[in-house]
Amino acid sequence: MVAHPRAQNRTSRIRPLNRPRPLQVEAGEDGRPIAVWLSSRRHAVEAVLETWRIDDEWWRERSVSRLYFSLLLEDGRTVTVYRDLVSGRWWEQSY
Amino acid sequence: MLVSCVHIPRFAVEVERQRRNDVATRLILIGDATVFDCSLGAEASAVRPGMRMSEAIGLCHRAIVLPPDLPYYQRRFDEVLDFLDGYSPAVEAGSLGATYLSLVGLAAEPDSFAEGLIASLHRQFGFMAAVGIAEGKFTARVAAQTTRPGLAKSVPPGEEASFLAPLSIDLLPAGETILWRLGLLGLHTMGDIARLPLGAFQAQFGPEGRRCWELAQGIDSEPLAPRVKEETVVRRLQLPARAVALEAILVGVERLVYAAYASPDRGGRWVRKAVVRAALDGGGSWELAVPFREALADPRDAWFAIKNAIARHPPERPVDELEVELMGLSRESGKQAAMLEGKGKLWRQVEEAARQLRAQEGRTPIGKVVEVEPWSRIPERRTALVEFDP
Numbered sequence: 001m002v003a004h005p006r007a008q009n010r011t012s013r014i015r016p017l018n019r020p021r022p023l024q025v026e027a028g029e030d031g032r033p034i035a036v037w038l039s040s041r042r043h044a045v046e047a048v049l050e051t052w053r054i055d056d057e058w059w060r061e062r063s064v065s066r067l068y069f070s071l072l073l074e075d076g077r078t079v080t081v082y083r084d085l086v087s088g089r090w091w092e093q094s095y
Numbered sequence: 096m097l098v099s100c101v102h103i104p105r106f107a108v109e110v111e112r113q114r115r116n117d118v119a120t121r122l123i124l125i126g127d128a129t130v131f132d133c134s135l136g137a138e139a140s141a142v143r144p145g146m147r148m149s150e151a152i153g154l155c156h157r158a159i160v161l162p163p164d165l166p167y168y169q170r171r172f173d174e175v176l177d178f179l180d181g182y183s184p185a186v187e188a189g190s191l192g193a194t195y196l197s198l199v200g201l202a203a204e205p206d207s208f209a210e211g212l213i214a215s216l217h218r219q220f221g222f223m224a225a226v227g228i229a230e231g232k233f234t235a236r237v238a239a240q241t242t243r244p245g246l247a248k249s250v251p252p253g254e255e256a257s258f259l260a261p262l263s264i265d266l267l268p269a270g271e272t273i274l275w276r277l278g279l280l281g282l283h284t285m286g287d288i289a290r291l292p293l294g295a296f297q298a299q300f301g302p303e304g305r306r307c308w309e310l311a312q313g314i315d316s317e318p319l320a321p322r323v324k325e326e327t328v329v330r331r332l333q334l335p336a337r338a339v340a341l342e343a344i345l346v347g348v349e350r351l352v353y354a355a356y357a358s359p360d361r362g363g364r365w366v367r368k369a370v371v372r373a374a375l376d377g378g379g380s381w382e383l384a385v386p387f388r389e390a391l392a393d394p395r396d397a398w399f400a401i402k403n404a405i406a407r408h409p410p411e412r413p414v415d416e417l418e419v420e421l422m423g424l425s426r427e428s429g430k431q432a433a434m435l436e437g438k439g440k441l442w443r444q445v446e447e448a449a450r451q452l453r454a455q456e457g458r459t460p461i462g463k464v465v466e467v468e469p470w471s472r473i474p475e476r477r478t479a480l481v482e483f484d485p
Contacts, residue, residue: 013482016475017464050294054472064473070294095297095474 020091023081027090033069033081036092047072062086068095097198098319099209100227101179101216102239106192107132109222110171111161115378122158124151131163166372166382171220176322178219182212185321187232193239195232197319209247217245229255231315237266255313260286267307273300285311301470328421330355337376339413344373345405349398351419356394365390367423369401374416381410390425397421449483459483 024037032051035044050070057064065085072078080095103109108123123134124142130151133142140155152160172191179186185197198205209226216224227238229250237259242248250258262285264277282288288296288311297305309315330351338344348371355361367390373381385404391397401419445461453459461483468476 013484015462015480016467017478017480019475050292052292052294052298054298056472068294068298093474095294 018094020082020093023090023092025081025083025090027083031067031083033071033090036071036073036079036081038079043073043075043077045071046074049078070095096319097201097205097228097230098232098235099183099196099198099205099212100189100232100235100239101194101196101212101224102227102236103175103192103216103222103224104240104244105132105134106172106222107163107168108134110168111164113221114167118159118161122155124148124155124158124160125163126151126160127162134158162379164379166380175216175220175222177324178216179212180324182208185319187319188322189236193236195235195319197321198228205249206247209249213245213247229258231255231313232317232319233268233310233315234259234313237262240266255315256286256289256311259311259313260284260289264288264307264311267310269303269307273303273307276300298472301472325422326360326424328355328358328360328424329418330358331416331418333416334414337413337415341406341409344410344414344417345402347414347417348401348405348419351417352398352401353394355419355421356397361421361424363392364424364426365392366397366421367391367425368421369397370420370422371401371405372418372420373410373414375410376413376415379412381412381414383408390423445483 025033026035026042028034032048033045035042037043048069049072050068052068054064054066054068063086066082067085068080068082070078070080079092081090081092083090107125111123111125112119121134122136122140124130124137125132126144126148128148130142130144130146130148132144133151133155137151137155137158142151142155142158148160152158168191172188176186176188176194179194179196183196183198183201185199187195189195198208201208203211205228209228213224213226216222223244225239225242225244226247227235227240227242227250228247229235229238230252234250234255238248238250241262264274264283264285264287267274267285269277277283277288282291288308291308293305293308296308300307332347332351334343334347338347352369356366366387368384368386371383371385375381383404385401387397387400391400449459449461452461459482462480463483464478465481466477467479469478471477
């Protein structure tokens with residue numbers, strides 16, 4: 001019998017990377033972002049560069065349904081945000 | 096960056112035609128279980144590289160089937176690369192028969208440069224190349240691939256997307272699955288892809304899809320990776336009689352290893368790798384690379400490693416000629432120090448640091464990034480941080 005060479009795997013040891021971060025977003029009537037709050041500062045959206053939707057894992061209790069926006073801000077930065085279509089909340093996440 | 100792609104179509108077939116007079120006018124299939132390369136006539140019968148050989152023979156039953164001699168093709172390709180070194184300071188070897196040359200700072204007009212290059216290659220080697228010139232490796236390669244051998248095609252800056260638009264998606268460097276899915280969606284040309292918004296395309300096909308979309312737009316920022324010509328020591332031995340027994344082959348290789356180590360070209364330097372080659376009876380070649388775990392200065396250590404490697408993978412047929420090449424010559428002894436797999440000094444330091452931190456903190460605050468579902472459309476599913484546990 002060979003002894004187990006290492007400590008048991010624990011799920012707590014695995015952390016997903018690039019997790020979405022909650023974000024405050026002002027949206028227009030059409031649902032598109034018009035301003036985002038980053039570091040407690042309001043940044044107006046200059047343009048919506050891209051938008052795409054992801055619907056996945058519908059077989060799970062919490063399915064994934066997101067509407068992503070790639071935004072050009074007034075200071076020239078680009079950020080990618082999404083609206084969780086299940087909870088209605090906004091998140092920032094690089095894609 | 097202006098790049099030229101020199102493409103010699105069906106390189107392996109052309110090399111075999113030059114080597115063997117008896118196949119000069121025959122339809123040729125090269126390969127074993129699958130087709131490695133095939134002649135133009137075989138292509139006309141719908142044979143393609145990668146196809147199962149049995150299927151290819153069924154399509155082209157008059158063809159002669161040759162076993163692939165990859166070491167020999169590579170040696171001929173290296174000769175071409177050495178020749179092209181005289182045309183540009185930065186030459187990158189692509190796949191067999193394809194080369195990229197930087198044209199930055201070139202005095203001549205690109206078109207006349209390309210024509211001169213084609214003529215010189217034909218004069219020197221008998222190969223008829225096609226040359227593509229563009230601002231980026233991908234467009235240059237496609238231009239060369241879609242141009243008849245002996246001609247050059249130049250894509251002016253800013254016209255990459257319109258040049259690529261009508262061309263098939265099969266020219267994209269994408270996996271079979273993604274090409275199949277694109278076909279199912281009715282996307283058959285690069286223009287079909289370029290017209291789609293990036294976000295939607297990337298959401299569907301992931302990072303590989305993004306790369307395809309950018310290439311279809313003519314956006315290619317991949318830099319040229321010039322080859323570094325390595326200094327090596329080579330010794331050859333023409334055997335007085337065909338060597339059949341492994342013992343006879345080993346005697347020849349041993350002589351070559353000691354002769355190479357004694358060569359003034361080595362200049363007392365340490366050796367990291369040896370390559371043993373043999374010309375086989377009845378044509379074809381055999382090659383065995385033997386990388387050493389650490390750089391070796393003593394021929395006895397090198398011979399021990401080489402002998403064991405040959406005993407495990409001996410030539411399949413009698414041998415006419417032997418060659419030994421010493422590579423990776425360095426002034427100092429070197430130890431492999433892979434970050435996470437080797438047992439070098441750095442690795443031991445990382446392990447020790449992790450142990451000390453765990454003793455102090457109760458856990459290791461060092462993490463290792465691992466791919467979990469790299470294909471996932473959900474970004475946080477793609478990679479994860481795992482606690483480093485040496």
